[in-house]
Amino acid sequence: MSGAAALHQVQMEPKEYKSEVSVVWCPGCGHHGILNGLYRALAEAGIDPTKLVNISGIGCSSRTPYFIKSYKMHTLHGRAGAVATGVQMARPDLAVVVTGGDGDGFAIGGGHMPHMARKNVNMTYVLFDNGIYGLTKGQYSPTSRPEMKGYTTPYGGPEDPMNPLMYMLTYGATYVAQAFAGKPKLCAELIKGALEHKGFAYVNIFSQCPSFNYLDTVEFYRDLVFEIPADHDPTDMTKAIALARRPNGKAPIGLLYTENKPTLDERVAEFVTRVGGGPDYDINKIINLSRP
Ligand SMILES: Cc1ncc(C[n+]2csc(CCOP(=O)(O)OP(=O)(O)O)c2C)c(N)n1
Ligand SMILES: [Mg+2]
Known part of the structure; x- marks a missing residue:
């Protein structure tokens, strides 16, 4: 179990994981739904807040540690994973959770992602994927669609987006899941699974940014996603990859893959x-x- 000493130690309500800091995200931002999912997951996994370290880089999503009752480090842009690896190695008894964005994790922080996965660092990484740099008011990110118009791409972009699930599966993450902020219950279930997983657990969560990403709306995501069928075997890498490749252009939500490894x-x-x-x-x- 991830940070076993922290798990199933307390019985707290989701709202008791809220810190005293007010949530400052825009109204309608998907990050609110993910945060609710996080509160529920922490409560359901019974995580002791004194044994929880929430680490982030820079971005709207990277503000999450302020809103959660936990120890926390708001580090440098793109460096949350490296700091979290150090914390986890020094204190393997703690539950280590990284929360951050697509820009933080896959643009400036992209050099760190494969290493957390291949080393199977025992932590949970929740990536708030809104296909844009939200905090800096709307630049193109590695998960932006070419049609997305932002400050840096007023005519749309010339690139295809990366596929975070394919990336994580091929670099060796031992728990790979995807969710959508509009379904906080599923977010909670998958984050709880990640917290309970021993090894590097990655949860990619689609999150609408109504202030700057006018393309990837709640309606767009609702139409994009489909729930992974109940008969999917999450220990089958070939099937996980087939799902990650988006059959019929649709994005799977649920648990794609899990594996036990030292x-x-x-x-x-x-x-x-x-x-x-x-x-x-x-x-x-x-x-x-x-x-x-
Ligand atoms: C070294 C460095 N470069 C650039 C920035 C400016 N910056 C702050 S947040 C951010 C991107 C945030 O996007 P993302 O990680 O997707 O988070 P979101 O705000 O969308 O949740 C950038 C480029 C910075 N703070 N530090
Ligand atoms: Mg973003």
């Missing part, structure tokens, strides 16, 4: 036991290990 902290602990660490660290022993 996490980075477990492997490092095993490594230290095997080669010796701490005060008994012996560089000669380490050097000898590399000799045939």
